[in-house]
Amino acid sequence: MEDAMDLDVQRAEKRKADCLDEVSFPKRIKPLDEDVINKIAAGEIIVAPVHALKELIENAVDAGATSVEVLVKEGGLKLLQITDNGCGIDKEDLPILCERFTTSKLQRFEDLSSIATYGFRGEALASISHIAHLTVTTKTKDSSCAWRAHYDGGKLVPAKPGQTAEPRPVAGRPGTQITVEDLFYNVPTRRRAFRSPSDEYNKIIDMVGRYAVHCSQVAFSCKKHGESSTSIAIQSSAAAVDRIRQIYGGSVANELIEFATADDRWSFRAHGWATNANYSIKKTTMLLFINHRCVESSNLRKSLEQTYSAFLPKNGHPFVYLSLEIDPHRVDVNVHPTKREVNFLNEDEITQAVCEHIRSKLAAVDKSRTFVTQTLLPTGAWSSTASQDEPGAKATTRANGDSSGSRRTPARPYENNLVRTDTNLRKITSMLPPASGSSASRGGVDGSRASSGARSGNVQYDLVDREPVSCRLASVRELRADVRDDMHQELTEVFANHTFVGVVDERRRLAAIQGGVKLFLVDYGRACFEYLYQVGLTDFGNFGAIQFSPPLDLEEIVHIALASREYGQPMLEGTGETLPDPDVVAKLVVRRLVERREMLLEYFSFEVTPSGELRSIPLLVKDYTPPMVKLPQFVLALGTRVDWKAEKPCFATFLRELASFYVPEQLPPPASAEGSATDDGTAKENDPEGEEMGARRAHVLWAVEHVFFPAFKARLVATMSLMENGVLEVANLKGLYRVFERC
Template sequence: MPDDMEIESSLPRGTKRKADELAPLPAPRRIKALSQDVVNKIAAGEIIVAPVHALKELVENAVDAGSTALEVVVKDGGLKFLQITDNGHGIDKEDLSILCERFTTSKLKAFEDLSSIGTYGFRGEALASISHIAHLSVTTRTKESSCAWRAHYADGKLASAKPGQSAEPKPIAGRPGTQITVEDLFYNIPSRRRAFRSASEEYAKILELVGKYAVHCSGVSFSCKKQGDSTIGVSVPMSAGTVDRIRQIHGSSVASELVNFKAENVRWGFKCQAWISNANYISKRTTLLLFINHRAVESATIKKAVEQTYATFLPKGGHPFIYLSLDIDPQRVDVNVHPTKREVHFLNEDEIIAIICDEMCDSLSKVDTSRSFMTQSLLTNPKVPLVTPMKQTIPGTPTTGDTSDRSSTKPTSKTATRKPYENNLVRTDASARKITSMLQPHPSRDGNADQDIDDMEYEYTKREPTPCRLTSIKDLRAEIRDAMHNELTDIISTHTFVGIVDEQKRIAAIQGGVKLFLVDYGMLFNEFFYQVGLTDFANFGSIRFNPPLPLHDLLKVAADQEKDNAGDAGDEVNWDEVVESVRDQLINRRELLMEYFSMEISAGGELCSLPLLIKGYTPSLAKLPPFLLRLGPYVDWENEKGCFQSFIRELACFYVPESLPLPRPQPPPTTIDENGEGKELVIEEDPGITLRRKQIRRAIEYVIFPACKARLVATKGLLRGVVEVANLKGLYRVFERC
C-alpha cells in the first residue's frame, strides 16, 4: 500500500482494522419506561389483530351476558364499521366510567380464580384494547333501568361524542341489552390498516367466526350481514338444534351425513360431544369446529389426530367435517396462554385425544356397515314397492338367489310410496336383469362365459409396502389431481356396467345416474393403469416366466414386425443394431427396473418377470415384444421424472386390452352347390382368439371396470372418450309430448 494513501476514519462495515485503530464504543443506552399510550397500543395490537378478533371478544362477552339473540352488522370487512347488538342483562350506568379501562372485569377477583374460570372473558382487556385503536360507543340498558345509556370512549376513558359536549353517558331510548359499535378500526395504526388485503376477505373471516358460535351456542339466535345489504350472510333461529344449525351454516350435504357420539373419562376429567361426517361425505379440506370449555380454539394436534383417524374411511384427498365440544375440568386447563385466547393448554392431552379418536373410529365403523341405497323395483311383480332398500354386495360378485325373493317385501303405505312417474330412479342392483340377457345368444357367449378362465397362479408374500418419497412421483400424482374432472369422476365411481358394444373399436356402454354413456375403454383403461403405476410405485407384484424369456429373441420379433409395417422405409434401418442397443440398455438399467417396477432381467439378458398391476387379468403376451422394443427410444432414461412417467405410460399401454376382430357373422352366409341347393358356409374362428375373447370380456366386466369404479380419478383428457347417448329425463320429456 502506498505511504501517501489517506485512510478515512469511518471505514465501511466489514473492513479489517488494527486494535489500536478501533474507535471507542458508544455509551450503553439507558432503560426507560414506555409511555402509557405506547403500552396500551402495543397491548391492543396483540389482542386485536384483525376485525374478526375484535368481534370474537364482543361475541363472547355478549354470550356471557346471557343473551339469546345476537345481531352483527359489518361494513368494509369490519374496518369501517362493526356493530353487535344483544339482548343480555346489560351494563349498569355506574360501571360505564371504568368499562374500557384495562383489567376491569366482573369475573375475576383473585389470581386463584383462574383455575376455575368458566366464562369467555375474564381479563378485562377486550373493550380497553378496542378503545385505543378505534372509535368505540356503547349503548346499554338493564332490566331495572327506565332508559338506555350511551357512552363514547377513547383511549380507555369516557369521551364526548362531539367537541365541546360532556363526556358523561347520555340517556336515550333503547331496548334491554347492549349494543357496541366500533368505527374506523386501526385509524391510528396506518401500517396495520394497510396490511389487510380486501374487505371481502375480512368479511369472510367474520362469517366463519359467527358460524362457529352459531353452531355451538344452542338457544341463541345469530344473524350477520353487511351494512345496508338486504341479504343476510348468516341467520340461525334460536330454536334450531345442532344439526339444523350445521345445515344453515355448512349446507345440507354435511347435515344429512352426520354422526353423533359422546365420550367421557373420570380419570382424565373430561366430557366430549361431537357431530362428525360419515364416510359418505368428502370435502376438499378439513372443517374442524373445536370448542374447549365452550371457547372456540385451534389445535393442530387434535386436527392431525382426527385426519389420521379418517384416513382409513375416506379416499386419498378426502377430508371430513368435525364439530367437537370438549368439557375439561377447569383446573386442568390453562386458558391464559395466548393474547387472543385462541389456544389453550390442558393436562393429559395425548390420553384425551386417543380416547376421542377411538370413539370416533367406532362410530364411523358402525355407520359404514349399514349404508342403504335406493333402487328401482322389478317390473315383473307390481306388488313390490316402487322404492326398496338394497343390500350391499361386493362389486363383481354375482348375487345368489332368484330375483323373485324380494317380492316378499311388504308394500309400503300410500303416504310413503313415491309417485309412479318418478324419472330419477337408477338401477344399481347387480341381480337385476340386464339388457344383454334380452339379446340372442351368441356361440362365443356360451355357458362358460362366467367361469374363471384366468389361468394365473398367485403366490402371496409378506413383503412390507415401501413408502414413496421421490419428489418426481409426488409431482406426477399431483398432476393427476390437478387435472381431475369432478363430474366424470363421479360418473365412473358410481356407474353400472351395461355391456361391450364393439371389441374392435374398444367401446363399452355404462350407465351413470339416469344417463347412458358410450366409453372408449381403451383410453379409459390406459389412464387407469397409468394411475395404478403411480399409486403402487415400487410396490408392484410380479408376473414370473418359467423358463425366462431371452430378450434378444423378443426384441428380434418386434423388430421384424416394425420392419414389415414400415415397408420400404424399414430397409434403411439397421434393425440388428437397434435390437442390440435396446437389449444393452435394458440390461444396464436392470437394477432400477427391479427396484421400482419388479421387472427382473438377468445379467445374461433374460426376462424373468414383469410388473403385475391388477389381479384377475393377464395382458396379451403378443404385445410383449413391441412393449420391450419401445422401452428403448420412447423412455427418457436421462431424466428422473421423465423416465418414470414415460415408462409407466408404456406399461399402461401394454396392459390395455388389445383390439380383437369382430366375431363371425350370425346367421352364417350360404352358398349354392353344384346341385343348385343352398349350402351353409361355416367360418371357423381360431380357438385362441375365441378363448382370448372370453378372457377379455370377463376381465373388462368383472375386474377392470370395477377397479376403475373404485380407484380411477377421471381426468379432463378422458372427456374425448365418453359420449352421452341417452338421458332418462330427456326421454320422459319426449314421451310427454307424444
C-alpha cells in the same frame, strides 16, 4: 505498497475510534409512553376484525344474551356492530369500562383455576378503544333508560367537540350494543395489510357460524350494512343439527353422527357431531370448543384426520364439531392473548379417548355402507346372436365383430327392410362436401379425426362416495309427471333405438339420425335442451359441481352480461319494465342469489359465498365442458328470469335456464374462408382465433356424437314440442321403394 497498507491501518483505527465514541456511554432505560403500551397490547389482541368480533360475542354470551345480532360494513374495517339482549352494564361502571384489566369475571389470580366464562382479562374493549372509535349503548333491566358512551384511548370522550364526555341517556332496549368504527384508523400499516373486505367478511361469517353451532338457546344473525337479507339467521330454538344444516349445508347435516364420551380418570366429557364415512371434503372443517371457548389444537386435528384416513378415500377429510368440557383446575387458559389456545393436562390421553370413540362410531356406521364399482369389460361391443330358424340353436357370443362359433346364415331380407346398425360403417356425411374452414371433418371411420383435445378425458374428476339423496318434494314429482304426460311415444322409441349418422350443419345445429328405415334431421340444440332439463329433474339434489378457483365475482359477471345487452330491453320477460341502471341490476341479481345461496347449494350445487362470489355451478354432463362464454348471461338470467316466489315455478325456471346454459352454442362461421384450416380440418398455428375456435368446434362435435346422442338413446323422453319443432323426417326407405314400384 507499504504506504497503502499504512493508510488502511489508519482508516481501520479511525473507524474503531468512531465506534468507541458511539458506545462509550450506555443508553438509558426509560419507560414507554402509556399510549405506546396500550397500542402494542391492542396489536397483540386485535389482529383482524374477526378477533374483535370474537371478543364481543364472548362478552355478549357471558352477559346471558339469548339473541346476538351482528352488522358489518367493509369487512368490519368501517363498521362492526354487535347487539345483544343480555343483562347490560351499570351506568356507574361506564367510566372504567374501557380501561385495561377491568373485569367483572376475575378478582384474584387463584380464580383463573376455576374460571368458567369466556372472557377474563379485561383487555378486549380497552384494546379496541385504542385502535378504533368505540360507542357503547347499554340498558339494564332496572334502568329507566339506556345510556350511551363514546371511548377513545380507553377513556370517555364527547360525541362531538364542545359536548360533555359523560354518558348521556337515550332510548334503547335491554342489553348492550357495541359499535366499532374505523378499525385500525391509527395503524395504517396493519389496515393496508388486509386483502379485501370480502375476505374479512367471510372470516366473520365463519366465526359467527362456529358460535351459532355451539351456543344452544342463543339466536344469531349476521348481515352486511345496507342490505336487508342476512348471511346467517339462526333461531334460538334450533337444534344443533339444524344449525349445522343452515350454516354448512345439507350435504354435511345429512351425514352426521352424534357422539358423546367421558372419562373420570382424566376429568373430561366430550360430545359433538361428526360426518360419517359417506362424506368427505378436501380440507378438514373442525369446530373445537374447550370449556365452551372456541380454540384450536393442531394435535387433536391431526389425530382426527388420522382416524378418518382409514374410512375416507385418499385426500378426503371430515367435518367435526367437538365440545370438550374439562375440569377447570386442569386447564391453563392464560396462554394466548386472544385465548385462541389453551393448555390442559393429559392432552394425549384425552385425544386418544375421543378419537377411539369416534372410530368406534364410524366402524358401526361403516357396516351398512355399499360401494359401487365399475366392472372391467373388453373394449368391444358384446352381442348375443342365434338363428331364429333353428329352435334348438344355441346363442353364440361375438366380441369386436369376430364370431366365436358357427351359426347358420339367415335368409337375405328384402332390401327395403335393411337397417344399418353398425355406426362404424361409412356414413352419409362423409359424402357431403366439408364446410370451408371447418375445424373437424365428419363421418364415421372416414371423417372422425377430431383431435384427442376434443374429448374431455383429460379433465380431472373428484369422485364423492356418498349415497344419493332421494327427492321427496311434491313440486319436483309434479314436474317429472308433466314431462311424462307430454311424451311422444313413437319419437321416444326412435331416439331409444336410433343410429347416429352425423352432424349436418353445425351453425344451425342439425344432425342426422337413422331410426329403422327412416332418416331424420334433428335440431340437436333443442334436443339437448329437453335432455338437460330432464337430467336436472332426475338428478335433483344430486348434482356434481364445477369448481371455480379462485371464485368469480358475481357482480362483475353480471356487468359483463349487461354490457352485451341492448339498453332498454325488458328486465323481466312479460313485463314492460325497461332495464334500469346496470349497477342497480347487478346488485339486485347478486342479492337474490346470496339470499338463496343455501337452497341453491343444497339442491343445485350452485355455491355462492355470503360476500357474493361464485364458487361452483352444477355438473350435468360428464366429459362435456359447457360454453363458459354463456356464463354471464346464465347468471343474469338466474337473477331476472327465475320465478323465486313459488316452489314449482322456481325449480322449473331455474332448471330451464341451467339447461339453456349447457346447450351447445351456435358456433360462428370460421374467421376466414380460406387458409384458416389445414387439409385435415385442424386450425393453423398462425391463426390464434381459428385455433381456439377450432378446438371448441371439435369438442362440441365430438360431444354431440359421443356424449349427447348416446345419452338420448339411454334416457331421453321425447316431447310433443320436440316432435313439432325439433325433428324432421327426410327419408323413408319403404316409402321410396313404393314410389319406385309404381313407376
